[in-house]
Amino acid sequence: MAVAAPSASTEATSQDGVDAPELRYFVFALFFIFGGITSLNDVILPKLKELFTLNYTQAMLVQFCFFTAYLVIGIPGAQLVKRIGYMRGAMTGLLVMMAGCLLFIPASSTATYGLFLFALFILASGVVVVQVVANPLISMLGPQKTVHSRLTFAQAFNSLGTTVFPIVGSALILGSLANVDASKLTGAALDSYRAAETSAIVHTYIGLAVALLVIAGAVYLFRNRLHGEHHEHSSPLAGFSLLRRKRFGWGALCIFLYVGAEVSIGSLIVSYLQQKHVLGLTERGAGDMIFMYWGGAMIGRFIGSALLRVINPGALLAMVAAGAIALILISTNTTGAVAAYSLLAIGLMNSIMFPTIFSLACEKLGARAADGSGIINIAIFGGAVVPLLTGMLADTSGRLGIALLLPAACYAVIAAYGLYARRPASDQA
Secondary structure, eight states, X not given: OOOOOOSOOOOOSSTTOOSOTHHHHHHHHHHHHHHHHHHHHHHHHHHHHHHTTOOHHHHTHHHHHHHHHHHHHHHHHHHHHHHHOHHHHHHHHHHHXXXXXXXXXXXXXXXXXXXXXXXXXXXXXXXXXXXXXXXXXXXXXXXXXXXXXXXXXXXXHHHHHHHHHHHHHHHHXXXXXXXXXXXXOOHHHHXXXXXXXXXXXXXXXXXXXXXXXXXXXXXXXXXTTOOSOOOOOOOTTXXXXXXXXXXXXXXXXXXXXXXXXXXXXXXXXXXXXXXXXXXXXXXXXXXXXXXXXXXXXXXXXXXXXXXXXXXXXXXHHHHHHHHHHHHHHHHHTOOHHHHHHHHHTHHHHHTTHHHHHHHHHTTTOGGGHHHHHHHHHHHTTHHHHHHXXXXXXXXXXXXXXXXXXXXXXXXXXXXXXXXXXXXXXXXXX
């Protein structure tokens, strides 16, 4: 998943940026890790759904708790980074992420679903703080004239993380699922089964905690290496007045809907591919295919960067959104491999949506661009709301195909925005 720029405004001491090239590798690692951790939710969601015999609405609370952190922590996280600086802000975010990973230990030992959700919220809170740091930091670390290429390259590491983590996570987490139906167990037997099976989740997140600690230690060693850092101390709520601008307000809504649609589809892939009329795969087999969805987004990002040089951004946004709708309709009205791969191909359509919506919405904001990016960051909360509503629709209708119509409706709004925003901002009120 793509990430928003923070609400903190920065400037380097010169047009050549900060002379600390070794820090770029650290920022690339940040993009890789928080992208991967976010996509790992698509693996643990079906695991927890089976272990705790959840319906789709209850299972989607995984995404709800994770993405609610963007709403709750977005502005405070930006204010924290303004106060303590990028490097110490990154270290704080990494340590909070590590704490969230370690909370999976008591969640597993007590076999309590609520504790898993709390651990995910804490983990996501750290992710939000790290995201607040990442984009402006990579912008500072090099010449101004190459800032767009550096950001694109860094985003590729984010996509790499969303592609690799589900593959590894599927092997470590879904691969250990015992051949037992949790719905047939009760009492102590059920608690014992849940504790034993969630140990696979714990081991995975303990490994992540160790990696996060190592990276946080590296940040500590370089905590005073970054110079030329400057922040504008504006009101935390300054950006909300921008919602009165049609182009920006509609764009923020589209970010909300896009993240919600992307996360909804990613969360349902395993269950969708397990259906007999699709591929009838095992949980592990379906989990192994998640990487195609996120990998498509990675490939599409490179293709899209070339297409955006020759095609109007708004028009291209409308085209890929329409393509996503078409793929959903094809998937829900066919069976077998066609139904499966048309759903996975939506990742290719998703690839350019976030950065394109972001740039179109923030066009001509000038000095208020930082305030706008803060609101965009909060709009990622759509990843909490839309998946939950999609889960409720799946439960009430009893069909995943019907539930996918909600993401399709989200893409329809995005397509309309693309057509509206194809004209320059100066031509519109």
